[in-house]
Amino acid sequence: MSDPAHRLLFDKIWDAHRVTALGGGYDLIYIDRHMMHELASNIAFDRIAESGFEVRRPDLCFATHDHVISTAEDRHDDSWPESASYIHALRKNTRDHGIKLFDYQGSDQGIVHVLAPEQGIALPGTTIVCGDSHTCTLGALGALSWGIGTSEVAHVLATQTLLQRRPKVMRIHCQGQLRAGVSAKDLILTLIGRFGANAGEGYAVEYCGEAVRALSIEARLTLCNLSIEMGARMGHVAPDDTTYEYLANRPHAPTGAAWEKALSAWRLLPGDVEATAHVEHQFDVSGLNPQVTWGTSPAQVIDIAGRIPNPDDVPDTAEKQGMRKALDYMGLEPGQTLSGTPIDAVFIGSCTNSRLSDLQAAADVVRGKHVARDVKALVVPGSTRVKQAAESAGLDKVFKAAGFQWRAAGCSMCVAMNDDRLEAGQRCVSTSNRNFESRQGKGARTHLASPAVAAASAIQGEITDPTVSF
Amino acid sequence: MSDKLPACFTSQVVVLAIPNIDTDTIIPIDYCVNRERPHFDEGLFRLWRFHDDGTENTDFALNAPRFRNAEVLITGENFGCGSSREMAVWALADFGIRAVIAPSFGEIFYNNCFQNNVLAACLTQAQIDAIGHCAEINDTYEVSIDIDEKCLRAPGLPPYPFDLDGLRAEMLLKGLDPIEATLTREAEIAAFEITDRAKRPWVNPRSSSSN
Numbered sequence: 001m002s003d004p005a006h007r008l009l010f011d012k013i014w015d016a017h018r019v020t021a022l023g024g025g026y027d028l029i030y031i032d033r034h035m036m037h038e039l040a041s042n043i044a045f046d047r048i049a050e051s052g053f054e055v056r057r058p059d060l061c062f063a064t065h066d067h068v069i070s071t072a073e074d075r076h077d078d079s080w081p082e083s084a085s086y087i088h089a090l091r092k093n094t095r096d097h098g099i100k101l102f103d104y105q106g107s108d109q110g111i112v113h114v115l116a117p118e119q120g121i122a123l124p125g126t127t128i129v130c131g132d133s134h135t136c137t138l139g140a141l142g143a144l145s146w147g148i149g150t151s152e153v154a155h156v157l158a159t160q161t162l163l164q165r166r167p168k169v170m171r172i173h174c175q176g177q178l179r180a181g182v183s184a185k186d187l188i189l190t191l192i193g194r195f196g197a198n199a200g201e202g203y204a205v206e207y208c209g210e211a212v213r214a215l216s217i218e219a220r221l222t223l224c225n226l227s228i229e230m231g232a233r234m235g236h237v238a239p240d241d242t243t244y245e246y247l248a249n250r251p252h253a254p255t256g257a258a259w260e261k262a263l264s265a266w267r268l269l270p271g272d273v274e275a276t277a278h279v280e281h282q283f284d285v286s287g288l289n290p291q292v293t294w295g296t297s298p299a300q301v302i303d304i305a306g307r308i309p310n311p312d313d314v315p316d317t318a319e320k321q322g323m324r325k326a327l328d329y330m331g332l333e334p335g336q337t338l339s340g341t342p343i344d345a346v347f348i349g350s351c352t353n354s355r356l357s358d359l360q361a362a363a364d365v366v367r368g369k370h371v372a373r374d375v376k377a378l379v380v381p382g383s384t385r386v387k388q389a390a391e392s393a394g395l396d397k398v399f400k401a402a403g404f405q406w407r408a409a410g411c412s413m414c415v416a417m418n419d420d421r422l423e424a425g426q427r428c429v430s431t432s433n434r435n436f437e438s439r440q441g442k443g444a445r446t447h448l449a450s451p452a453v454a455a456a457s458a459i460q461g462e463i464t465d466p467t468v469s470f
Numbered sequence: 471m472s473d474k475l476p477a478c479f480t481s482q483v484v485v486l487a488i489p490n491i492d493t494d495t496i497i498p499i500d501y502c503v504n505r506e507r508p509h510f511d512e513g514l515f516r517l518w519r520f521h522d523d524g525t526e527n528t529d530f531a532l533n534a535p536r537f538r539n540a541e542v543l544i545t546g547e548n549f550g551c552g553s554s555r556e557m558a559v560w561a562l563a564d565f566g567i568r569a570v571i572a573p574s575f576g577e578i579f580y581n582n583c584f585q586n587n588v589l590a591a592c593l594t595q596a597q598i599d600a601i602g603h604c605a606e607i608n609d610t611y612e613v614s615i616d617i618d619e620k621c622l623r624a625p626g627l628p629p630y631p632f633d634l635d636g637l638r639a640e641m642l643l644k645g646l647d648p649i650e651a652t653l654t655r656e657a658e659i660a661a662f663e664i665t666d667r668a669k670r671p672w673v674n675p676r677s678s679s680s681n
Contacts, residue, residue, distance in 0.1 A: 016666075016669075019655070019658050019659055019662040020655060020658050022637060023636070023637070024635045024636050024637055025635070026635065026637050028652065028655060028658070028659075030659070030662055030663075030666065032673055033675070039502075039503070040554070040555075040556075048649075051649070053649065053653075056659075059674065059675065060674075060675070062675075068503070082503055082504055085504065086503070120676075121675060123673070125670075125673075126673065131554060132554055133552065133553050133554040133578055147554040147578050148554060148578065148581070149554050149555070149556030149559070149578060149581065149582035149585060150556040151556060151582065151585035151586065151648070152581065152582075152585065154649065155648055155649050155652065158649045158652075158653065159649060159652045159653060159659060160659065160663075161652060161659055163637075163648065163652065165635070197490060197548055197551060198490075198547065198548040198551065198574055198576075201548075201574055201575075201576075201577055202577070228552075228578075231548065231551065231576070231577070233577045233578060251676075252675045252676050252677075253676065254672040254676055255676065258671060258672040258676075259672070261671065261672050262670075262672035262673075265670060265672070297490055318487075318489045318546060318547070318595070319489070321488075322488070322489050322490060325488075415499060416499065417499045417500070417503070434492075434494070434552060434553075436492045436494045436495065436552060437494075437495060437517070438494065438495075438498065438517055439494050442498075442517065
């Protein structure tokens with residue numbers, strides 16, 4: 001149990017949601033928000049129906065179509081045959097239980113982790129879960145937010161609680177200032193490369209420091225999104241005036257007297273000055289450069305101008321073998337620079353980088369230019385609201401004029417569970433969060449990067465640093 | 471839900487000495503959809519177990535006839551990292567795996583194991599290498615997993631203890647349904663809701679006027 005006088009943000013939220021302590025570090029934790037999508041929910045709903053359980057708090061559940069739906073602008077239920085049953089099941093299950101569904105046919109649908117912030121559903125001090133590993137994204141709003149599997153989805157539906165072991169806390173203090181052209185995506189990729197793909201296992205990570213304070217909410221969402229790629233189920237940023245300005249007047253956020261009460265409560269959430277985490281890292285962001293992954297883990301990442309490391313230089317046998325395997329799969333050589341590597345595709349989208357500021361950053365790079373020949377380039381806005389805002393700003397015209405496909409909102413080529421996928425051997429710069437083998441299509445080769453790098457790479461037809469070449 | 475585990479069981483081991491095996495590798499997304507248990511094994515390590523033409527890759531450990539009945543998988547660090555798909559556990563369980571041993575696990579995968587009466591337990595890399603070496607030179611090598619004692623016993627090696635929370639051990643051995651277990655605390659949940667509503671009246675989401 002935390003020292004009541006010196007508590008971190010994590011402690012304050014966890015302690016406030018403990019229904020009961022179960023011993024051995026396990027608590028029954030109340031869940032304030034249950035986000036749902038079509039891929040991880042139907043089996044859970046079937047489970048509770050078969051067992052005769054009721055949904056305890058349908059008012060705390062919000063659902064969306066995102067993972068398996070088509071992103072064609074003229075999409076319909078049968079656009080992609082394998083998706084139809086999932087689309088229908090979510091409609092039926094949400095209707096039967098009185099749960100709000102952001103149907104893709106409506107005007108508010110989006111990728112679940114884009115939708116929850118923009119709708120004011122994710123709030124500071126709340127506990128939020130979803131059957132998706134990137135639920136850590138929502139920690140950017142000062143929430144405790146994490147991913148769960150289908151069985152735990154059923155557990156939350158029936159009980160509005162989860163049995164959880166209290167994690168330890170790791171704080172990463174980011175000092176200095178990101179220079180122009182270097183983004184939150186580059187920061188989190190650097191941290192994963194520095195600390196490793198399982199550094200966060202057993203920890204909730206708090207990102208703090210002046211460099212984090214300087215980030216917009218959308219940038220904080222990107223930062224927290226890849227926490228799971230560092231092994232941490234939860235990643236969060238303490239709420240501040242940036243957070244409150246973002247949330248004010250959003251559709252599901254409190255208003256009036258309730259808003260004032262909430263604000264007073266939220267201002268007490270940031271960690272006490274004297275509180276210390278189990279692990280404290282200090283990190284200066286000033287010298288950071290754009291990052292690109294070279295391998296098949298987000299931790300296998302280098303400066304865009306850097307050289308791919310040599311497995312021979314690594315003493316650990318398992319790591320050495322892992323690097324060799326990754327290089328072989330990616331068709332790259334030790335010592336090679338990524339900058340200048342020819343590519344076949346670019347994907348700008350996913351819950352990591354598909355919000356308006358991401359599209360603006362990409363549009364600024366491509367305006368007046370054209371996608372290189374033989375490069376397939378997609379822009380997939382994170383939600384219908386983002387799409388409409390982008391269209392109001394004329395960004396769709398910029399992208400289409402430059403030869404990009406402009407799609408409707410969905411997870412698209414990140415999960416590649418629909419027609420947005422790559423052929424074997426195709427090399428893609430992607431603003432998503434996973435470069436695992438065959439993630440974007442069997443044999444596909446993924447390089448994770450920021451929207452600006454992805455955009456510049458599409459124009460040049462090769463991995464390109466926009467801060468150097470443009 | 472898979473059957474509850476016996477307090478102690480003995481089985482052949484199959485070794486996959488590769489670190490960072492992610493859940494996309496354990497079961498590609500195409501094999502996660504439009505199927506039911508116990509048929510998720512078709513997707514297990516799909517891209518490693520099968521060639522492009524659909525024939526079995528006989529070089530892959532899990533395809534060897536002597537491992538077809540192995541119930542214990544021994545593997546590398548950070549096993550099950552990545553996506554939260556619980557189908558990764560179902561694929562292993564439908565194949566017949568009852569226990570996965572690794573130096574570390576992806577946390578969501580680890581939690582998902584226990585939802586399905588699959589034991590996930592950590593041993594050190596050195597211990598895992600020792601078991602792997604014995605298994606390599608002996609085609610019929612078997613280990614015993616003792617959940618009561620929280621210990622793995624392998625012939626020719628000292629007993630290897632592993633951590634297992636009492637709560638998890640109890641659920642594995644009794645095959646308890648986590649939802650039914652939690653619902654016995656309904657009164658406490660209701661009491662929490664009442665006091666929390668008074669403390670944080672703003673936390674109930676405002677209904678949006680638009681739909």
